Amino acid sequence: MKPNASGQALLESVLVIAVTGVLLIGLIPPLLQSLQQRYHQGQHLQLQLQQAPLRSAFNLPSLDRDWLSEVSGLNVTDGNTSVTTDAAYPTATVLHPIWSILSVQRDFSLPTTNRSLAGWSATEDTPPTLFFSALSDDWSPHTQAALQTRPQALTSTQMLQTIGFHHIQELMAWLPFAREFAPNNLRFGHVDIDVVPEKKLCQQRDCS
Structure with missing residues (x-):
């Protein structure tokens, strides 16, 4: 290899390493901040989801985000959080015709509106980019009767x-x-x- 060719290769290597280092220094902090924010959003939704069945049963509003952030230490200041309860899952859809007949009985208590959903989106008009769902009532008997x-x-x-x-x-x-x-x-x-x-x-x- 000629001296000028080896010098050019060394210069190109130094340039690539320098550009890569600058990109890493510039991209890692925003990426880390984004991951931390997503973690806080996930923990926030889990807390909302845990109390969703009880609040839905008593017609209470969802947990206040500012209060929850202050108490739990989770930094969730932007975006939109939605918590709903529905019966739009496959098992409930299949059982709905049968349950509508059996529900006329006095002691029938197997509700299908037992799925809670908690989602986070950037704005109210955009679909959620992070969401969790859970069944709040697994129909297990809670009493001897x-x-x-x-x-x-x-x-x-x-x-x-x-x-x-x-x-x-x-x-x-x-x-x-x-x-x-x-x-x-x-x-x-x-x-x-x-x-x-x-x-x-x-x-x-x-x-x-």
Whole structure:
């Protein structure tokens, strides 16, 4: 390689390194600031999402962003935050026709409007660029009575009990050939959570 060619290559290398260094010095701080801002936005949305079901149940507004930023230390000063509750997810869409029929029953309590959405967008007119969603009610029974009433409400014959069909059964049971139709014999929608007789349960300490 000629001396002038090696000198040109060295000069080009120094120039590339210098330009790359300037670009890195200029781009890293804004990039780091953008990542930190996105992290704060994500944490802010998680806090909003956590309280969304309770606030929706009592018709309360969303958490104030300025107050939340002051208390939690999250720096979220710009953009638009939206928190909503809906039933626009596939399972709720499929179950809606069935649920609309079963909801006439007295003890039916499996709501499909249990999805909470929290999103952040630059302005109110732009779609959210960061959002989270969560189901607030997984339909798990919270009381001992719900272990019986929830599956009972899913049985189609429970509707007969709701409309008072047991009174007709009492009249039918007066007939000699229809005694098995008595309400204590033919129990529509009956669910027994203790199907194993108590005397059959093992009472010993070391039984297996």
